[in-house]
Amino acid sequence: MSETSQPSTSSAKVAEDLAFLRDLAEAARNTPFRGGDYLIAAGGWFALASLVVWFGAQGVFGPSRSLAHFAFPICGLGFACTLAYLMRRDRGRVETAANRALGMGWAAIGWSIFAFCAGAVVMAYRGQPFVLNTITMFVVSVYGIGWALAATITRQGWMSVTAFLIFLTVPVFGALAGTGQEFLAYGIALILIAVLPGFRLRAAAHTPATART
Numbered sequence: 001m002s003e004t005s006q007p008s009t010s011s012a013k014v015a016e017d018l019a020f021l022r023d024l025a026e027a028a029r030n031t032p033f034r035g036g037d038y039l040i041a042a043g044g045w046f047a048l049a050s051l052v053v054w055f056g057a058q059g060v061f062g063p064s065r066s067l068a069h070f071a072f073p074i075c076g077l078g079f080a081c082t083l084a085y086l087m088r089r090d091r092g093r094v095e096t097a098a099n100r101a102l103g104m105g106w107a108a109i110g111w112s113i114f115a116f117c118a119g120a121v122v123m124a125y126r127g128q129p130f131v132l133n134t135i136t137m138f139v140v141s142v143y144g145i146g147w148a149l150a151a152t153i154t155r156q157g158w159m160s161v162t163a164f165l166i167f168l169t170v171p172v173f174g175a176l177a178g179t180g181q182e183f184l185a186y187g188i189a190l191i192l193i194a195v196l197p198g199f200r201l202r203a204a205a206h207t208p209a210t211a212r213t
Contacts, residue, residue, distance in 0.1 A: 169189065
């Protein structure tokens with residue numbers, strides 16, 4: 001009796017898991033991802049820093065152009081403060097399983113960027129500064145991973161297109177590395193792959209469910 005009941009129990013478990021995944025996909029499709037403000041903050045602050053560095057390299061700031069390189073730590077501090085505010089604002093907010101999964105994915109991407117940048121700075125301190133030029137390629141690449149993951153969970157076509165275009169641009173940053181023009185390209189890229197999509201997600205999150213359907 002136990003041998004015949006075991007397959008049916010296993011089949012019921014599989015069916016239950018499939019039903020859960022279908023419900024998760026349906027919820028993801030009908031519930032917009034609420035991480036737009038975080039993308040706007042990250043992309044906005046670091047796009048600003050990159051453009052400031054590029055303008056400094058063009059001599060816009062005159063004798064003070066070397067100070068432009070402080071833009072990244074200053075904007076990093078600005079982002080940290082913004083992130084702390086957003087996390088405090090969203091504390092205790094009820095989230096769907098899909099939103100929690102996407103949030104954890106993007107948080108992991110953020111921590112991986114931080115860890116990679118810290119490692120690159122250590123290598124630069126040890127006498128290999130050229131490794132800093134790989135940061136832009138890494139950041140853009142993991143943003144592509146983030147959008148590919150988001151597209152898989154939410155089944156939003158525009159996210160798949162965004163991820164595909166991001167992966168196509170990574171070699172461009174390899175070609176620009178060390179020229180100084182990568183800062184301009186990086187600033188523009190962050191606006192296109194983080195800030196503008198962030199505003200789109202933010203608008204969707206504030207749109208009533210009846211209007212979306």
